[in-house]
Amino acid sequence: xxxxxxxxxxxxxxxxxxxxxxxxxxxxxxxxxxxLVARHRAVNAALRDRRLGRKFAPKEPRERFEPWNMVxxxxxxxxxxxxxxxxxxxxxxxxTPRRAEALRQRVRALADGLLDAVADANETDLIADFAEPFxxxxxSELLGIPEADRHLLRPWSNAIVALYELRPAAxxxxxxxxxxxxxxxxxxxxxxxxxxxxxxxxxxxxxxxSLQGDRLTENELVATAVLLLNAGHEASVxxxxxxxxxxxxxxxxxxxxxxxxxxxxxxTEEMIRYDTPLSLFQRTAFEDIDIGGQVIxxxxxxxxxxxxxxxxxxxxxxxxxxxxxxxxxxxVGFGAGIHFCLGAxxxxxxxxxxxxxxxxxxxxxxxxxxxxxxxxxxxxxxxxLRVRTQPLG
Ligand code: HEM
Numbered sequence: 248x249x250x251x252x253x254x255x256x257x258x259x260x261x262x263x264x265x266x267x268x269x270x271x272x273x274x275x276x277x278x279x280x281x282x283l284v285a286r287h288r289a290v291n292a293a294l295r296d297r298r299l300g301r302k303f304a305p306k307e308p309r310e311r312f313e314p315w316n317m318v319x320x321x322x323x324x325x326x327x328x329x330x331x332x333x334x335x336x337x338x339x340x341x342x343t344p345r346r347a348e349a350l351r352q353r354v355r356a357l358a359d360g361l362l363d364a365v366a367d368a369n370e371t372d373l374i375a376d377f378a379e380p381f382x383x384x385x386x387s388e389l390l391g392i393p394e395a396d397r398h399l400l401r402p403w404s405n406a407i408v409a410l411y412e413l414r415p416a417a418x419x420x421x422x423x424x425x426x427x428x429x430x431x432x433x434x435x436x437x438x439x440x441x442x443x444x445x446x447x448x449x450x451x452x453x454x455x456x457s458l459q460g461d462r463l464t465e466n467e468l469v470a471t472a473v474l475l476l477n478a479g480h481e482a483s484v485x486x487x488x489x490x491x492x493x494x495x496x497x498x499x500x501x502x503x504x505x506x507x508x509x510x511x512x513x514x515t516e517e518m519i520r521y522d523t524p525l526s527l528f529q530r531t532a533f534e535d536i537d538i539g540g541q542v543i544x545x546x547x548x549x550x551x552x553x554x555x556x557x558x559x560x561x562x563x564x565x566x567x568x569x570x571x572x573x574x575x576x577x578x579v580g581f582g583a584g585i586h587f588c589l590g591a592x593x594x595x596x597x598x599x600x601x602x603x604x605x606x607x608x609x610x611x612x613x614x615x616x617x618x619x620x621x622x623x624x625x626x627x628x629x630x631x632l633r634v635r636t637q638p639l640g
Contacts (some may be wrong), residue, residue: 248282249276251413251624258366258620260627261567264555272539273549281415281548282528282541285555287579289538289561290419293530293551294583300327301586302531312420314346314427315410324478324586334471335589337463341389341449347592350385353594356385358604361387365609365636370615373632378487380482381595386479389593390472391448396433403430403630404477407549411625413527427473434469434605449475477588481525483594485628487601490518492632493569502570505610508603514571514596520578521569523554526581526627554627611638 249263250256250627251337256263267274267285284290292300303325306312319325323334340346361381379401383437387397408428409419438454445451450472457468494514496500504510527550532543545548558566581588588594605612615633 249413250278251626253277254622256623257624260554260624261558264552264558267552268555268559269290273541273543277551279550282538282543282548282551283550285536285552285559286539287556287559287577290551290553291557291577291583292537293369293549294528294579294586296536296584299532299549300533300537301325301531303427306420307626312424314431315407315424318407318431318470318473319429320468321464321467322474323471323589325586328585335466335585337453338449338465338471338475339589342591342593344592349387350593351596351600352383353388353431355600355604356387357381361363362604362608369637370633370635371378373491373634374488374629375631376483377601378484378491378632381487381601382480382483384476385593386476389448389479390450390475390528391446392437392450392476398435399429400476401480402426405474408477408481408626409623412623413625416622417464423474431469432474434472435465438465444484454557472590478588479593480588481626483597484596485524485596485626486515486519486630488629489522489627490515490598490602491605491612491634492614492618492629493518493521494571495634497571498613500502501606501612503571505606506554508606510571511599511603511606513573515576515602516576516596517569517571517573518555518598518602520563520576521579522574522580522627523557523580524627525580526554526625527552528586540616553582609634609636612636613638 255461264285267283272286273284284293286494303320305320308318323331328336358381361377365376369509372479383400385398387400392400403426406422409415410423433540441454442458446453452469453463453471457463457465473600504514530549530551532545532547532549534545536543558578560566562577581591613635615635618632621628621630
């Protein structure tokens with residue numbers, strides 16, 4: 248059974264996932280009051296099933312959680328059509344594969360710039376020095392967040408998403424509310440400046456649009472920007488961290504990519520599959536439904552275990568093997584259906600350019616110490632990843 252407070256489970260959830268897949272199509276999790284769905288076929292179908300959907304439950308008491316509730320209840324991630332469709336359409340244009348491709352050179356330059364800064368050190372923390380600042384820089388450029396303010400984003404984001412955890416840590420609520428409050432005020436002030444003097448960035452365009460409240464209200468503007476900025480790096484940080492770690496633990500696979508950088512696109516999909524950074528997303532049943540013979544009653548919640556689906560032997564050959572050249576890879580790391588990751592094309596370009604720059608510059612990269620996993624379940628990632636950029640001696 249899933250116990251997010253068990254360090255053994257967090258360190259290696261995969262045996263528990265395998266047991267859950269064997270236990271049945273949906274297994275009741277008493278502690279969090281939801282059905283857990285662990286098999287690939289069922290997770291994939293549930294993500295696309297319109298009888299299931301997002302239902303935001305504001306945190307109580309409302310007065311205390313107001314800033315946190317605000318950024319979530321107006322976020323497309325938490326909404327269903329028609330609001331979801333309207334909000335997603337407003338920004339979807341910016342996140343097409345073609346737009347992501349147009350950004351590739353710039354993304355590569357950002358990756359190279361960060362790696363230049365650590366090139367002379369024999370040892371570096373790939374999380375703090377690379378995996379964190381890199382996607383933050385990419386999404387900030389797209390939204391037009393001034394460089395001097397970017398250091399604020401990751402702490403705000405971390406604090407806000409900590410409340411999504413199945414069992415939030417002590418003090419997480421206060422930190423999340425304070426972060427939502429500060430982030431919201433910051434964006435409202437930036438919106439006022441951008442309306443006055445718009446730039447060519449996405450946030451300026453949305454800020455101007457929100458002057459006509461019928462298309463985008465100010466609350467929706469703030470919630471959308473928070474979502475893009477948070478979603479735009481939380482997962483990418485951990486794709487790079489978890490993925491590079493997986494490669495370094497499979498040195499033959501790392502060497503394959505070094506020798507044949509043409510494998511980079513496949514290797515990055517495998518990084519997302521093998522140690523999926525977003526473990527679980529929830530849905531609520533809008534009517535009674537049947538999952539592989541298990542009836543889920545209307546109103547009940549379902550937890551879809553993406554990390555488990557991505558290791559299901561029914562969907563993947565040798566699922567517990569990291570294969571940098573894996574051909575068929577129908578992973579659900581980006582979700583599926585109407586909430587399919589809006590940023591997937593950009594996230595792919597980012598992960599590919601991160602890996603490409605790393606293998607080119609540091610072909611002999613190796614682990615300097617065993618990394619410690621962060622004590623969170625939904626967001627799976629490491630505290631730090633100390634690596635040697637040059638061979639010893
Ligand atoms: C490799 C990194 C990433 C992974 C693994 C990832 C994964 C996901 C997943 C699983 C969902 C679906 C959630 C659900 O079904 O409830 C999602 C939604 C979303 N992602 Fe990503 N994401 C990544 C990067 C990004 C980036 C770079 C952006 C940039 C903007 C982004 C923006 C979004 C947004 C806006 C949604 C909500 C879409 C909607 O509700 O319609 N993501 N992401």
